[in-house]
Amino acid sequence: MKTIVDLPGHVKQLDVPFGGADLTDCDREPIRTPGSIQPHGVLLAVDPVNLVVMQAAGDTQRLLGIPLSRILGCVIDETLGVQVRDRIATLVKHDQLLPRPFFVADVRPGDIALDVSAYLSGGLVVLEIEQRPSPAMLDGVSLIQKMIGTVQMAGCLANLLNGITCEVQQACGFDRVMLYRFDGDGSGHVVAEAVSSENIDSFLDLHYPATDIPAQARALYCSCWIRYVPDVGYSPQRLHPDVNPSTGRSLDMSFGLLRSVSPVHLEYLANMGVAASMSLSIVIDGQLWGLIACHHQTPRYLDCRLRAALELFAQLSSLQIKARLETELAAKRANARSISSSLVASMTQQGLSALLDDKPNLLDLLPADGVAVVVDGVVSVLGATPDRASIDSLTSWLNGTMDGGIYSTSHLRNACPTIPNAQTLPPGLLALSISRSPSDYVLWFLPETVTTVKWGGKPDKIMTPGPLGDRLTPRKSFEAWVEEVRDASRPWTPVEIETATLLRVSVLEIVLKNVDLFAREQQSARAHQALLMAELDHRVKNTLATIQALVRSSKESATDLVEYTLSLEGRLRSMARTHDLLTETHWEGAPLRLLVESELSAYRPLGDPHLDIRGDNIELEPKAAITLALVLHELATNAAKYGSLSSDDGRIRVKWTVHADRGTEWLRLDWTESDGPLVSMPINSGFGRTLLEKAFAYDIRGYAKLSFDPDGVHCLLEIPAGRIVRPNRG
Amino acid sequence: MGSSISTALAGLHVLLVEDEYLQAHDVARMLETRGARVGGPCSSVMEARDILADGPVDMAILDINLGDHDVLSLAAELQDSGLPIVFLTGYARSAIDDRFASVPHVRKPAEHSTIEQALTSLVMRSDRVSDDRCAN
Numbered sequence: 001m002k003t004i005v006d007l008p009g010h011v012k013q014l015d016v017p018f019g020g021a022d023l024t025d026c027d028r029e030p031i032r033t034p035g036s037i038q039p040h041g042v043l044l045a046v047d048p049v050n051l052v053v054m055q056a057a058g059d060t061q062r063l064l065g066i067p068l069s070r071i072l073g074c075v076i077d078e079t080l081g082v083q084v085r086d087r088i089a090t091l092v093k094h095d096q097l098l099p100r101p102f103f104v105a106d107v108r109p110g111d112i113a114l115d116v117s118a119y120l121s122g123g124l125v126v127l128e129i130e131q132r133p134s135p136a137m138l139d140g141v142s143l144i145q146k147m148i149g150t151v152q153m154a155g156c157l158a159n160l161l162n163g164i165t166c167e168v169q170q171a172c173g174f175d176r177v178m179l180y181r182f183d184g185d186g187s188g189h190v191v192a193e194a195v196s197s198e199n200i201d202s203f204l205d206l207h208y209p210a211t212d213i214p215a216q217a218r219a220l221y222c223s224c225w226i227r228y229v230p231d232v233g234y235s236p237q238r239l240h241p242d243v244n245p246s247t248g249r250s251l252d253m254s255f256g257l258l259r260s261v262s263p264v265h266l267e268y269l270a271n272m273g274v275a276a277s278m279s280l281s282i283v284i285d286g287q288l289w290g291l292i293a294c295h296h297q298t299p300r301y302l303d304c305r306l307r308a309a310l311e312l313f314a315q316l317s318s319l320q321i322k323a324r325l326e327t328e329l330a331a332k333r334a335n336a337r338s339i340s341s342s343l344v345a346s347m348t349q350q351g352l353s354a355l356l357d358d359k360p361n362l363l364d365l366l367p368a369d370g371v372a373v374v375v376d377g378v379v380s381v382l383g384a385t386p387d388r389a390s391i392d393s394l395t396s397w398l399n400g401t402m403d404g405g406i407y408s409t410s411h412l413r414n415a416c417p418t419i420p421n422a423q424t425l426p427p428g429l430l431a432l433s434i435s436r437s438p439s440d441y442v443l444w445f446l447p448e449t450v451t452t453v454k455w456g457g458k459p460d461k462i463m464t465p466g467p468l469g470d471r472l473t474p475r476k477s478f479e480a481w482v483e484e485v486r487d488a489s490r491p492w493t494p495v496e497i498e499t500a501t502l503l504r505v506s507v508l509e510i511v512l513k514n515v516d517l518f519a520r521e522q523q524s525a526r527a528h529q530a531l532l533m534a535e536l537d538h539r540v541k542n543t544l545a546t547i548q549a550l551v552r553s554s555k556e557s558a559t560d561l562v563e564y565t566l567s568l569e570g571r572l573r574s575m576a577r578t579h580d581l582l583t584e585t586h587w588e589g590a591p592l593r594l595l596v597e598s599e600l601s602a603y604r605p606l607g608d609p610h611l612d613i614r615g616d617n618i619e620l621e622p623k624a625a626i627t628l629a630l631v632l633h634e635l636a637t638n639a640a641k642y643g644s645l646s647s648d649d650g651r652i653r654v655k656w657t658v659h660a661d662r663g664t665e666w667l668r669l670d671w672t673e674s675d676g677p678l679v680s681m682p683i684n685s686g687f688g689r690t691l692l693e694k695a696f697a698y699d700i701r702g703y704a705k706l707s708f709d710p711d712g713v714h715c716l717l718e719i720p721a722g723r724i725v726r727p728n729r730g
Numbered sequence: 731m732g733s734s735i736s737t738a739l740a741g742l743h744v745l746l747v748e749d750e751y752l753q754a755h756d757v758a759r760m761l762e763t764r765g766a767r768v769g770g771p772c773s774s775v776m777e778a779r780d781i782l783a784d785g786p787v788d789m790a791i792l793d794i795n796l797g798d799h800d801v802l803s804l805a806a807e808l809q810d811s812g813l814p815i816v817f818l819t820g821y822a823r824s825a826i827d828d829r830f831a832s833v834p835h836v837r838k839p840a841e842h843s844t845i846e847q848a849l850t851s852l853v854m855r856s857d858r859v860s861d862d863r864c865a866n
Contacts, residue, residue, distance in 0.1 A: 149841060152839055153841065534821060534822065534825040537820070537821070537822060537825070538795075538819070538820040538821045538825070539820070540820070541819075541820030541821075541837065541838045541839065542750075542820035542838055544838065544839040545750075545753050545820065545838035545839040545840070546750060546752055546753060547839075548756075548839040549750075549752040549753045549755070549756040550752055552756055553752060553755065553756060623749075627751075690755075691751075694751060694755075695751035695752065698751040698754070698773055699749070699750060699751050699773065
């Protein structure tokens, strides 16, 4: 049943949780505000001021021993006890709750052991209470270390992805764990899989179209790293009352662990014979790169701490994947350059025929089905190409079409419908013009994607499709995807286009310029390229080693998994931000102002009058930038917990100058907190202190002094001015 | 010497040159739990030379950086003097000069057990050399 209330001037709203969505509705479903939860837990939305329950959902009688009607309007100590109430009150007071839930307490108000997680949404504190499965998880930190230790040894990307699925499968015990990778067009492809036994159907190499995961779900998955449905056949539990009684707004459960999911998604899972599902996001540079999807044939409940561990593992895996992708991209580029150089060298001696006859040839440079070289109307070919007549009509069409030296398409049949037999041409074409007037060409051809796809899939088992029909099955998804990519080749990659462009420059240069001089330049460019590659490779491996050391040493100071996860995530994010800043300058330096701002902006908007950031525009060399950013991160985290960022009135001033002292020039940075709570607590984490006092001196020969003045924390940091690479541009 | 520690590294004095604190600290702690005594860790060749001047070491772990010729010349000197050394580095073997072809190479990121194995096989090798000398 679907009822749509049409409010003038408002967006259409479904008045029943999820309504009766159909496939075309997917992009409009209220997935962030479903108005209901899954029944394996209880949700209490609580006023942060008086801790009174404003909204509730779930079987409170079973888990808490009290009917839902008696919980609404009451303070939470009546249901969860004084201990949980005090814990929540403390978290609220210190502003430590986040929009993402984390584990806050365990409690046993009746016969059932419960885990309580909490997050902030729409001005309310949302408590999610789940029964703890037994046996409880033992040591999440060791588990993550074992998992990440195993996968980071993988040499190539394929091994890494296989390793990730195997580790997740072993840790969660689901029957099937798949890793989807998304292509540029949003379609998905199962690139790795681990199953619990041979009886489980394989989905390896399955493809499905972009529409199988609606755009709004993709956006949500980028910020929310885990989804979990322990029992696909569940009955949603409505939220009472359905909106916040004081604001009239629906509860945003985007990050909630208990969030009820789309019925379309549930039907898809049920059609596959899946009874429990969990998915983890792989996010790279802010984009949803892939998903780890876990399926089980029977309902399956996981400890919330195990899920937190898997979520952290997915984040660490994303970093590992990113490093491998960068390495592989760089290797491809270097390989293309080296083939290109030898092609150019043999072409210099033997002319254009060397492009096809020698080893390496044009197909080694750009792997394709076939390649044709057309010079003065003479066609030479290698591999699978269209016949001469088709190539002739293609080049006449290109003469009138090409604008610039290069043309690429993966939909050639649609692009040139007018030429004879267009439907028999291969759909992928990369054309290079290699003369001044467009008449001579190099043409590479790619076949239809569907001819190169491996997944056959098993015929679907006999089953009764759900009310939306049989479209929601892997077989039908695959067919839909095949329809979408019919008449298309795989897309040409940016590296391929770049390689072809460079080759064109070389070919033209040979024709147009002094050959000897050019060869010498090529030679020195090659040597330079090799050095750059070795340095890039070294940087990636060294960064992975630092992450490894960070994963190990963060454990020393953490008291529990939640703290370990939050602090490690924070440090990794800080490191990633610095890397982003450095990437923008090709690893020459990072602007000091941006380093300071990026750490503080997590807690206060920039421009906030309580923040005072001042100093000359200077850039720091990479090593100093990375270490200083980690130190600033510890100072900011500490200020948010105990210092001036923990109160509304608190102020922070960060000021830097360059001055001469002890015979050398120093960059002096003062971090001064004031108007915060009375300072008594020393910097909390042993790790933070170690970074400040030891790593700072060890890594960059700096000097740090931390003092706890009654007005607030003061930290003096001195860095040798030799670490400044240059005044900041602009 | 602590009799509870029975690893091949127990009692050895190992020089550790690594310019990142987190990594240096991590490897140093691993060596200490295996019973070795760590010289350093230090982040510069100058400090490394000070440690060597203070007294003999049994082996050295060096993070080499191709941009820093000092580390490479230190490595060459140590190799010539017969001191067993291991490279612990992010560089691929192929990026390192052929004159160090016989130096064991552990690629970062490395498990503790991999580093330990590389050191252990060095200990075995140098023990064999000393035994041969005795036989002569």
